[in-house]
Amino acid sequence: MIDTNFYSLKISNITKETEDTVSISFDVDPTLSSKFDFIPGQYLTLKAMINGEDIRRSYSISSGKGEGLKVAVKQIQKGVFSTYANQELKVGQEMEVMPPTGNFVLKNQGNGSISVFVAAGSGITPVLSMVKETLSNTNQTAVLIYGNKNMNSVIYKAEIEKLMDTYGDRLQMNYVISRDDSYDGLKGRINVEIVKTVTESINKSEISGVYLCGPEDMVKNTSTEFEFMGVPKDKIHFELFFVAESEEAKEAESNLATGTSRVTMIIDDEEFEFELAMNGPTILEAGAEAGADLPFGCKGGVCCTCKAKVMEGKAKMIQNYALDPDEVEQGFILTCQSHPESDNLVVSFDEY
Secondary structure (H helix, E strand, O other): OOOOOOEEEEEEEEEEEEOOEEEEEEEOOHHHOOOOOOOOOOEEEEEEEEOOEEEEEEEEEOOOOOOOEEEEEEOOOOOHHHHHHHHOOOOOOEEEEEEEEOOOOOOOOOOOOEEEEEEEHHHHHHHHHHHHHHHOOOOOEEEEEEEEOOHHHOOOHHHHHHHHHHHHHHEEEEEEEOOOOOOOOEEOOOOHHHHHHHHOOOOHHHEEEEEEEEOHHHHHHHHHHHHHHOOOHHHEEEEEOOOOOOHHHHHHHHOOOOOEEEEEEEEOOEEEEEEEEOOOOOHHHHHHHOOOOOOOOOOOOOOOOOEEEEEEOOEEEOOOOOOOHHHHHOOEEEHHHEEEOOOEEEEEOOOO
8 A cells, every 4th residue: 555644854965957846855764764765757745834724746767776866846936836946945954755666666677678768848747767777687778869948958968967977878879959959969848750760770579668758738748649650558658747637538528427426435444524616626625625634746637645445336437557458457546536326325545
């Protein structure tokens, strides 16, 4: 069972990676080391009280195995947590952190010699951890396509250059710069043509996996191109940091069932019961209102921090960018995106 409790970790280092991004390293007490062991690609959920409000955000782990625990936080306009992290956090401060979780991890490493990674902006954070893990296997080559506005906005540039020096041709690095006419390399935003150019000489049968992290349009377009190249769909994996509500989601919300459901929510072996309008608040919102201390992160269907399993009844998800098809088949839902569709609904956070 995934541990959804928060633990107090001390900030050991804060590094200014770019003008608007800091990396934050944590000390993990030896008694908590097993809880904070991670698979490259997973993320941490951080919690802080900011202006009297409980704010939680999920950030991918960028460190490799054996390098400690580190995340990067890019400040976004009007971002409450990201502004706090970039401007107020101090070394030595304690922060509440949930143990690692997430499905965007390396797979199929034994079924090919090449792993292809495509990232844009802060999408490099989980990808960097996976690149390091790939390179630790002497039989593997990592191809990295990384898009930014200019070279000054490249997060973890020094770490990437160190990897290039250490691993030579086993790391095929491809920067893509969109807003610097003086840059002598791949230019523009990452698109199908750039992917074709970079992968032209690669034997597609040697690809063990493709990992995409960045804006929704980039992920969708490049994913389709890799499929067109002949890469099996089950070898293409992605994570989105943010998505706008789609037209399909808006339509799904407008077609929610009517009526009232009796919801039973199970977390840490404790049950919460409440009535919930099928076209009302989400299951996550209603459960929190009923007094349950529920795990959550993005509240946008992108992370899977609020994942739970439907034990009885039916629920409808508005958006899902985190759960694999087999997890949905098994009855798992993202509670931040779900509404009841049956008179009785039993949802458990304790089933994994």
